[in-house]
Amino acid sequence: MNQLVNIEQVQLQCKKTQSAAKLLGVSSEQKKNEILKSMSDLIEKNRLAILEANKIDLERAEQSGLSRAMIDRLTINETTIRQMQQALNQVANLADPLTSSYPEVVQPSGIKVTKKRIPLGVILMIYESRPNVTVEAAALALKSGNGIILRGGKEAFESNQAIAQCWREALIDNEMSADTVNVLNSTDRQLLDQLLKLDQHIEVVIPRGGEGLIRHVVANSHIPVIKHYKGVxxxxxxxxxxxxxxxxxxxxxxxxxxxxxxxxxxxxxxxxxxxxxxxxxxxxxxxxxxxxxxxxxxxxxxxxxxxxxxxxxxxxxxxxxxxxxxxxxxxxxxxxxxxxxxxxxxxxxxxxxxxxxxxxxxxxxxxxxxxxxxxxxxxxELGLGAEIGISTSKIHAYGPMGLESLTSEKFVVRGNGEVRS
Amino acid sequence: MNQLVNIEQVQLQCKKTQSAAKLLGVSSEQKKNEILKSMSDLIEKNRLAILEANKIDLERAEQSGLSRAMIDRLTINETTIRQMQQALNQVANLADPLTSSYPEVVQPSGIKVTKKRIPLGVILMIYESRPNVTVEAAALALKSGNGIILRGGKEAFESNQAIAQCWREALIDNEMSADTVNVLNSTDRQLLDQLLKLDQHIEVVIPRGGEGLIRHVVANSHIPVIKHYKGVxxxxxxxxxxxxxxxxxxxxxxxxxxxxxxxxxxxxxxxxxxxxxxxxxxxxxxxxxxxxxxxxxxxxxxxxxxxxxxxxxxxxxxxxxxxxxxxxxxxxxxxxxxxxxxxxxxxxxxxxxxxxxxxxxxxxxxxxxxxxxxxxxxxxELGLGAEIGISTSKIHAYGPMGLESLTSEKFVVRGNGEVRS
CATH class of the missing domain: 3.40.309.10 (Aldehyde Dehydrogenase; Chain A, domain 2)
Structure with missing residues (x-):
């Protein structure tokens, strides 16, 4: 059930996801792929539970007169289940973005400077009625070493919770923290606004949905937002x-x-x-x-x-x-x-x-x-393997965003006792 | 004189800088270096005017009891003038970040995909008492093909306006729009807050200064902010x-x-x-x-x-x-x-x-x-050539930021009539 949760509880959850993300960030590619593989199996195994949950969402959607297009996006059937599994397997087959290597350059001071690709940390994904995002965005986050907080729309609440249960099992089965993929159990708007202030725990917000939702996120977030308003x-x-x-x-x-x-x-x-x-x-x-x-x-x-x-x-x-x-x-x-x-x-x-x-x-x-x-x-189609979203602002990423867009780089310096004069 | 300017005037100025930035963004490296060279000459030529303006700022600073450290940062002398000139020449000698090339990859559909490095557009720089930022940040923006809006502190108002006059001449002497480098002539706080909403004209905000200023910018901006709060x-x-x-x-x-x-x-x-x-x-x-x-x-x-x-x-x-x-x-x-x-x-x-x-x-x-x-x-020291700021958030840049951090990449696709099936 859609819960009324206070901000302290959510902040605690975000902190837990942040800690979980640190462990994931230093996990092997094999470990990450095993989680994705388990998730694919669990979606198959819990197929009926997911379809059942989706049925509740669909009944509510019909009652509240949701548009046909919205209901289409919300619907999970056997085909959608298989597509979710395919997406998981596809992401498992993508190269780990954290393995890219950089040249090491010796500077005039004698220090050797290189870079290392690293995960962002915790991603907050805000989306509307598509429950497949709960599978696919989390898969991309995991593969790139990031924790993720998923805040779907209220229309897909039951479907998202059923998928969340699969993520929990997939993570625990692989001895990772269940908090790594954190599907919120409240879709309260005020809570969302408070969440958008938690820049000490969340590194980036990716909103997907109507222009109104996205503008609201941009206007209220203290966390960097990667977004596109529309495609003209x-x-x-x-x-x-x-x-x-x-x-x-x-x-x-x-x-x-x-x-x-x-x-x-x-x-x-x-x-x-x-x-x-x-x-x-x-x-x-x-x-x-x-x-x-x-x-x-x-x-x-x-x-x-x-x-x-x-x-x-x-x-x-x-x-x-x-x-x-x-x-x-x-x-x-x-x-x-x-x-x-x-x-x-x-x-x-x-x-x-x-x-x-x-x-x-x-x-x-x-x-x-x-x-x-x-x-x-x-x-x-552009060769990124998969897409977590699109950015039409030039900061961090511009255009379709693949796994690499969910990472950053740090400088690594190795010296032999050099000091600055 | 520090003017009271309304937001419509500032919005118009930002639009002009945006148009000017488009022209600069497709200008040759030679043209950009010539502007930097002219600026170095003009700083030399207008040395006395700059020192005179700085004297007014320093007198006001003494009267208002500014700290010794702040006054140090504010002070321009013959050495500072030479350092500004050196910085301009150094930036002119850096490689143009827009010239980097990318491999072209043929996709299964037949389309050929590559990338192209591009300027961000317009950068809004917010800083406190250092007038050298008015020279150095603008130099880095120009070299990377960006327009820049400079909003310095009220302590350095007269110094910044004197430097702005040099930028205007340097740009006009090279047949570029004087709006490319836009030193605001108001340091009003409310105006700043309105400026932070102009995401249709400004691509990124880089605040440099105390943690209070930076947190204020983050809390009020609709434009992406690249910042670091502190270095512990x-x-x-x-x-x-x-x-x-x-x-x-x-x-x-x-x-x-x-x-x-x-x-x-x-x-x-x-x-x-x-x-x-x-x-x-x-x-x-x-x-x-x-x-x-x-x-x-x-x-x-x-x-x-x-x-x-x-x-x-x-x-x-x-x-x-x-x-x-x-x-x-x-x-x-x-x-x-x-x-x-x-x-x-x-x-x-x-x-x-x-x-x-x-x-x-x-x-x-x-x-x-x-x-x-x-x-x-x-x-x-890390080999970036120069530094426009430091980011301690992982979005867009992490750590010291050089010229490349003031750019983005777009996808370029070349086909032969391919359509998607």
């Missing part, structure tokens, strides 16, 4: 573009999975090819039921579509909708993206090396792509 | 230590410059060598007028010294004082440092490779040293 990704079709390629990339980016943050929300078209391309685009988008919103120049070419207001240019639709803007040249395209993009992913389609380089150098986004779909902006 | 650095003298080496490292760490954050504040001694070492240490420290505070075991050996309370074990003395603790073994030393250290710099003196490795692996500090003085914990 654009495709710029250059005058030198292969237009068929541009259509493929447009349709894939907009329609393959419209509800995710790397889906396209805006189309920017060079005026020279605007007429031909926009007519082709209109037909292709129309077939996929995508609604277009255009600037004045777009509407001259496509009089049947809606006018794009400032609101549409700024929108993260997460839906079958797209805004369109005709620009005079690549510079204007870059300025437009600068103004309306969210720093997530921006794509150019062009055959001009010069324009591609200009776009890559000047566009300020965590992922800049030439002639490829924005949908590749994902930890797995 | 320890020397652990292991049972396997060369005791003469340990004495040298102790005296250097404690007395060479007691007022800095990498000075030693605590001595931890293995019980087996405690009697011999503490007596040697007492004599050596006594010669340098260092006051010792000891745990019960220390006082058994050195009955004349003061008892260390919790307060002394936690203290960043920044003075000729040191706390002493006798421990049973290296594990207890590591636990003690874990409890009382500040994550800045921790030193072991030992001849045992095994104990050295244990200390390096298990001590949680940004710089861990074996047989070398804590005073080497400095950007210059």
């Amino acid at each position: 990704c654009h495709l710029y079709v250059d005058e030198m573009a292969d237009l068929n390629m541009a259509i493929d990339i447009l349709i894939n980016g907009k329609t393959q999975r419209p509800g995710v943050c790397n889906a396209l929300e805006g189309l920017v078209v060079h005026q020279v090819i605007a007429k031909q391309f926009l007519q082709q685009a209109f037909q292709a988008l129309h077939l996929k039921d995508v609604q277009m919103f255009g600037c004045a120049e777009t509407i001259e070419i496509l009089p049947s579509i809606d006018k794009a207001r400032e609101e549409e240019f700024l929108a993260e639709f997460l839906d079958l909708k797209i805004s369109c803007k005709v620009v005079k040249n690549i510079d204007q395209a870059i300025d437009f993206i600068d103004q309306y993009g969210s720093g997530h992913t921006e794509v150019i389609v062009t055959d001009s090396q010069q324009n591609a380089d200009k776009f890559v150098n000047r566009v300020d986004a965590s992922v800049v792509m030439v002639n490829a779909s924005s949908r590749f902006s994902d930890g797995g | 650095c320890h020397l652990y003298v292991d049972e396997m230590a060369d005791l003469n080496m340990a004495i040298d490292i102790l005296i250097n760490g404690k007395t060479q410059r007691p007022g800095v954050c990498n000075a030693l504040e605590g001595l931890v001694v293995h019980q087996v060598i405690a009697k011999q070492f503490l007596q040697q240490a007492f004599q050596a420290l006594h010669l340098k007028d260092v006051q010792m505070f000891g745990c019960a075991e220390t006082i058994e050996i050195l009955p004349s010294i003061d008892k260390a309370r919790e307060e002394e074990f936690l203290a960043e003395f920044l003075d000729l004082k040191i706390s002493c603790k006798v421990v049973k073994n290296i594990d207890q030393a590591i636990d003690f440092i874990d409890q009382y250290g500040s994550g800045h710099t921790e030193v072991i003196v030992t001849d045992s490779q095994q104990n050295a490795d244990k200390f390096v692996n298990r001590v949680d500090a940004s710089v861990v040293m074996v047989n070398a003085s804590s005073r080497f914990s400095d950007g210059g």
Whole structure:
């Protein structure tokens, strides 16, 4: 049951997770993989209990009139169970990020300086209705040597508690502290705000969810926050573009999975090819039921579509909708993206090396792509192995975050009695 | 004159710095070095104006009864002027951090993924009485392609404005926007708090000063903060230590410059060598007028010294004082440092490779040293070329921060029309 817990209790729990994280941080890769393997087995073994708990959450969700999309995210079934197991095995197969080695450089003073990769310590993950995060985020934290405090949404409370029980067993079975993965048993908002002040125990907060939740966390946290507010990704079709390629990339980016943050929300078209391309685009988008919103120049070419207001240019639709803007040249395209993009992913389609380089150098986004779909902006597709989240601020990490983003580096100095003069 | 400025004006200034930073971020290394060179010349040329402005600050400081240490930090003289020029030339000689190259990896989808190093954007530097920061922090920001907003203390107001005038000329002489280096002309506290909310224009805040100022910034900022609260650095003298080496490292760490954050504040001694070492240490420290505070075991050996309370074990003395603790073994030393250290710099003196490795692996500090003085914990000495600050949180940077800490990385993807299936 969702408990009323006071801050002293939670602070004590965080301290315990901090101590547990220290032990985990110096554990072998084998030990960490064994925990992940046990967890996979325990999820299988406790399948029915997890499904039962999820059923309670789903019944409550139906009663409280949660949206279909939210209920989808909340639902656990046999497929989801297998996906959780796959995720655990996948993370176990990733390289341990703490094993990277650094050169040792002798300084003029004689001291030898190198670095060592280390875990962050304790991660606080704040998320909404997806119970799979309780498995996957914790798996990534564990593999990188970090303790984790998981604060899921109240909608997924029972599911998260059932998964938490598996984590406890997996840790204890491997002689590690059950506090290493700490699934909070309260979803109280005020408690969350107090948690966000505990910078002596927690190293970083990663919120995942709606922009409102994330802004609330940023405004109230004394702990560093790694976040992305939204993904407003654009495709710029250059005058030198292969237009068929541009259509493929447009349709894939907009329609393959419209509800995710790397889906396209805006189309920017060079005026020279605007007429031909926009007519082709209109037909292709129309077939996929995508609604277009255009600037004045777009509407001259496509009089049947809606006018794009400032609101549409700024929108993260997460839906079958797209805004369109005709620009005079690549510079204007870059300025437009600068103004309306969210720093997530921006794509150019062009055959001009010069324009591609200009776009890559000047566009300020965590992922800049030439002639490829924005949908590749994902930890797995970019070669990170897995993804704990995305950062659209440039501090610590920028873009999809893999295991290495859950680590830091310390300096290691070896000397022979050197002192400073 | 210190102006009353409203937040709209400051927001406009920040926006201008943001635009200016975009141009700087794509400027050549040569251009950036030319600005630094011009600045060095202009500081020479406007020497008298700077000294005159500093005189006004110093007179006000004397009247308001500022401490001798504060007045020292505030004072500009011919030597300080030359040091500012040297710092500018030194930064110009450092490698441009944006030129680092990354391998390109082909993913199973066919896309080619690489990274590109980029500036952060706009840095907000908040500091107290040292006007040299107005030169040095801006130089590092410029070299790494960042705009900077400098908010110095009211004590140094006139000095900072005189230096700001040099920056404006140096930028304009090189056809760059004068807004690139933005020295605020108000030191109002409320305005600062509003500035800390402008995360749409500012990428990172670096506060330098007393713990009170830094905690205030952390509690009020919506922008990521990179900071260190204090440096409580320890020397652990292991049972396997060369005791003469340990004495040298102790005296250097404690007395060479007691007022800095990498000075030693605590001595931890293995019980087996405690009697011999503490007596040697007492004599050596006594010669340098260092006051010792000891745990019960220390006082058994050195009955004349003061008892260390919790307060002394936690203290960043920044003075000729040191706390002493006798421990049973290296594990207890590591636990003690874990409890009382500040994550800045921790030193072991030992001849045992095994104990050295244990200390390096298990001590949680940004710089861990074996047989070398804590005073080497400095950007210059560690090979970073220069230092903009120190981070004792593990997010983004840990330890002394050089030019690279003022940058981030974006993903660059090149494809041939790949879409996601």
